[in-house]
Amino acid sequence: MRVTRHGFVYPISHQTVIAAMIRWLLLVLACALLISVPLSSTDPFLGFRVTDPPFTSLTYGIQTFVWWDHGFAGRDLDWVRQMVFSHVKQTFAWEDLQPVPGEFDFTQSDRILGEVERRGLKLIARLSDTPDWAHPSLPDHDVSAYLDAPPDDLADFAAYCTAIAERYRGRIDGYQIWNEPNLSREWGNRPPDAAGYVQLLAACSNAIRAADPEAILISGGLSPTGTHNEQAHPDDLFLQEMYDAGFQQYVDVVGMHAPGFSVPELSPDEAQASGGQRFFTFRRIEDLRKIMVANGDAARQVAILETGWTTDQIDPNYSWFAVSEAEQAQNLVAAFEYAAFHWRPWVGLMSVIYIADPDWNESDEEWWWAITTPAGYTRLAYIELANMAKYCGDRLIPARAPNSPEALGLVPVTPCS
Secondary structure: OEEEEOOEEEEOOHHHHHHHHHHHHHHHHHHHHHHHOOOOOOOOOOHHHOOOOOOOOOEEEEEOOOOOOOOOHHHHHHHHHHOOOOEEEEEOOHHHHOOEOOEOOOHHHHHHHHHHHHOOOEEEEEEOOOOHHHOOOOOOOOOOOOOOOOOOOHHHHHHHHHHHHHHOOOOOOEEEEOOOOOEHHHOOOOOOOHHHHHHHHHHHHHHHHHHOOOOEEEEOOOOOOOOOOOOEOOHHHHHHHHHHOOHHHHOOEEEEEEEOOOOOOOOHHHHHHOOOOOOOOOOHHHHHHHHHHHOOOOOOEEEEEEEEOOOOOOOHHHHOOOOOHHHHHHHHHHHHHHHHHHOOOOEEEEEEOOOOOOOOOOOOHHHHHOOEOOOOOEOHHHHHHHHOOEEEOOEEEOOOOOOOOOOOOOOOOOOOO
16 A cells, blocks of 8 residues: 655555565664774775764765745755755855845845754755856856856855855855866856866855854865866866865865766776776766875765766656666665765765755756655655665664654654764
8 A cells, every 4th residue: 555644655565564674684783794894994995094074974965956935945854854864955056145246135045044954954055056247258148058157256256155154154064165167067168177166166165264164165076977078077087187276175075976877886897897987887986086095185075965866768868877766766775875884984975866846847857866756746766765774973773664653754863963
C-alpha cells in the first residue's frame, strides 16, 4: 500500500521494513569498523592532514529555491528538516539584492534566514548572479548567451559581499563564492580565466573576512569537463591554474561538483581503462583532491557543492547518461555511503541537487535532477535520502524504516551539524 503524509509518499511493505532493518544493522557494524580503523599515511588523499575541518565530515546539505516565496518555501524547508539534513544551500543573487546601484533590498534574505533558523537549519549562501548595471562593458544580458558575468569593477562585488556579511554576521554558516568559473557561460561568454576568478574571489573573501571572520569561505564548484577551448576549461587544469594564482589563501574549503555520470563506485581509472572519460565519474573529485595534495594543500577540506543524477529522457544533452528514478535514489544513497567510508574527513559538506523550484517544468533540465517535483511530491530519491543512515563525525544516525515514527515526522530527529 501507499501512505501519504505532509506531501511524503511512502511505499510500505513488510519486505521494505525488514530490508531497512537489515541494512541498518549492517551499517552500524560497518560504521563501528570504520571508526576503529586508524588513519594511514599511505592514503593518497592524505585525509589525516585535515585536523581542523570547517565542516563536520559528513555535513548533509541540499540546494533549495525559496528566494521568491510562492507559498511553498516553508514546505520545502520542512522537507529538508525531515530529511535529517542540516544545511540549505540558497543563491543570494546579487541582481535581486541590489537591483540598482547603491540600494540593497534585504526583504527576501531576511525572510529566508528567519525560516531557516526557525527550523534549526544552517545556510550556505551562494554569491553570484551579477546585475546588468555592474557590467556595462557587456551587451545587454542575454541568458541564452551566458548565465553570469564578472563585474567591471570588483569593488562593486566586494560591496555586495560586505553588505551580506555585515547584515548576517554569525547567521550564515558558509559562503560559496561564484559558480563554475571554468565555463564561459558563467564568465560573461568570455574565455574562462582562472587568474581573473581568483581576483574576484579575493575581493569577496577579504570583504567577508573583515565583516564576519567566522564564516566558512568556499570556492565556486568547477564543472567536470574535458573541453578545452573558449567555452570551457577542464576542471583539473583550471584548479591547478587557481593554485598558480594563489587562490587557497582566500578560502577555507575547496568547492567541487560531483554530478553522477556513472555509478558512484566507478573510479576515474576504471572509466579511462574502459574507453570513457575520467571526468564522467562521481569519483572525479579524487583527481582534484590529488591536485590539492600536490600543491601542499592537503590540510584543506573539500565541499561537494552539487551532486545528483538526472532522469532526463528528453534533452539529448542529458538523456544519454540519464537513469531511472529508482537508480537515481540508489545512486544517491550509495554516493553518500561511499563518501562516508572513503572520503572522510577531507570531504565535509556534501550538497544534493535539488529541492525543486516551483516554477520549473519538464523543459527545464533541472526538473530532472531534482528529488522533489514542483507539484509538491517527493520522488523516491528524497525518501531514500531521508531514511538512509547519516555519518557525521563520530555520530551515526541509524537508517529508519519508511513507516517509522521518525520518518513520518512524529518523533523529531536532530540532524548532523
